[in-house]
Amino acid sequence: MGRVQEYPVVWLQCAGCSGCSVSLLNSAAITARQFVLDEIVPGKHVNLRFHPTIMAASGEAAIEVALGAKEDKGYLLVVEGAVPTAAGGAFGGVGETGGRHLAMTDAVADLAADALAVVAFGSCAAFGGIPATSPNPTGCASVREHLAARGVRKPVVAIPGCPPHPDWFMGTVVRVLLGGLPAAGELDALGRPLAYYGKLVHETCPRRADFEAGRFASRLGEDGCLYELGCKGPMANADCPTRQWNGGTSWCVGANSPCHGCVEPEFLCGEFNYVARAGQARGMRAGGTAMSPHNFDPDVVCSLRRYTPCSTRCFRIPLFVNGTKPALWPPSARRACAPWRRAARRTARC
Ligand code: SF4
Numbered sequence: 001m002g003r004v005q006e007y008p009v010v011w012l013q014c015a016g017c018s019g020c021s022v023s024l025l026n027s028a029a030i031t032a033r034q035f036v037l038d039e040i041v042p043g044k045h046v047n048l049r050f051h052p053t054i055m056a057a058s059g060e061a062a063i064e065v066a067l068g069a070k071e072d073k074g075y076l077l078v079v080e081g082a083v084p085t086a087a088g089g090a091f092g093g094v095g096e097t098g099g100r101h102l103a104m105t106d107a108v109a110d111l112a113a114d115a116l117a118v119v120a121f122g123s124c125a126a127f128g129g130i131p132a133t134s135p136n137p138t139g140c141a142s143v144r145e146h147l148a149a150r151g152v153r154k155p156v157v158a159i160p161g162c163p164p165h166p167d168w169f170m171g172t173v174v175r176v177l178l179g180g181l182p183a184a185g186e187l188d189a190l191g192r193p194l195a196y197y198g199k200l201v202h203e204t205c206p207r208r209a210d211f212e213a214g215r216f217a218s219r220l221g222e223d224g225c226l227y228e229l230g231c232k233g234p235m236a237n238a239d240c241p242t243r244q245w246n247g248g249t250s251w252c253v254g255a256n257s258p259c260h261g262c263v264e265p266e267f268l269c270g271e272f273n274y275v276a277r278a279g280q281a282r283g284m285r286a287g288g289t290a291m292s293p294h295n296f297d298p299d300v301v302c303s304l305r306r307y308t309p310c311s312t313r314c315f316r317i318p319l320f321v322n323g324t325k326p327a328l329w330p331p332s333a334r335r336a337c338a339p340w341r342r343a344a345r346r347t348a349r350c
């Protein structure tokens with residue numbers, strides 16, 4: 001029997017809800033048990049050394065195992081959740097070592113420095129997500145932002161989603177085990193693997209024909225395209241319609257829920273901010289969702305102000321730039337364009 005090569009993985013959970021780990025535990029293609037115990041690629045075994053949710057160990061002994069990976073090199077650091085950077089890292093700790101608080105800020109930076117690569121798992125780790133929304137008193141930052149602030153230069157593969165699909169993580173790990181780190185051409189500008197994030201949800205959505213024909217649902221549960229109920233599929237890059245969730249049984253639009261664009265940095269930002277919108281029900285049609293274009297409020301500014309304008313990939317931009325109005329665009333997009341133009345000028349700080 002050939003020798004099995006071990007690939008140490010250290011998984012840190014920072015400011016988040018642990019939902020990304022729960023999503024991974026529901027993996028069907030490669031089960032969590034196979035991931036932890038078996039050779040997921042012949043001759044290669046993932047040695048999950050530290051994972052706060054599923055490991056049996058606890059306390060200082062567990063922390064020492066995590067930090068001990070630094071001596072082995074060649075390990076993968078997975079970070080779930082945003083990094084709370086305010087007050088010198090006092091808002092988030094991994095545990096204690098030597099009687100001292102080990103801040104998430106220090107653990108992420110120290111372990112990243114010697115890692116083979118860093119995986120930012122989930123939208124909080126990849127972009128800041130919910131913990132980084134305004135006013136962000138804990139100073140939450142994405143992993144990439146935090147490492148840049150600490151001067152740690154390390155490739156970061158982003159696997160966003162709220163939560164991310166388990167296949168996106170398993171496939172990326174298998175890719176690393178088989179062929180090393182993904183080449184630059186395999187990632188998009190945000191560090192997301194193109195294999196999973198290379199197409200808009202809208203491109204392969206089974207309701208696309210309804211969109212083109214102008215058949216729009218006006219209430220949840222109705223047939224038709226969900227655009228007028230706030231669907232962000234035209235702006236979200238993910239393969240959800242074809243891959244589907246829960247072992248290939250369903251997905252957001254398939255379950256009659258608009259796509260929330262959870263894989264984008266603009267998730268919870270500006271018009272994507274359905275959380276803010278839930279408190280602004282004005283103009284909301286009966287049966288509509290809080291993020292419907294009908295509720296678009298140009299005074300709502302990006303809750304993640306440090307990002308580029310939340311319109312970066314908005315498909316209204318051609319209207320904004322050229323003033324053209326393609327006939328196939330739904331009436332709501334045309335109606336929303338004028339306030340959007342005003343908002344874009346006012347929220348350039350977004
Ligand atoms: S707007 Fe949403 S529901 Fe309509 S076709 Fe695009 S992705 Fe599908």
Ligand code: SF4
Nearest residue numbers: 240252259260261262
């Ligand atoms: S359909 Fe949209 S909201 Fe749902 S998981 Fe995919 S990207 Fe996220």
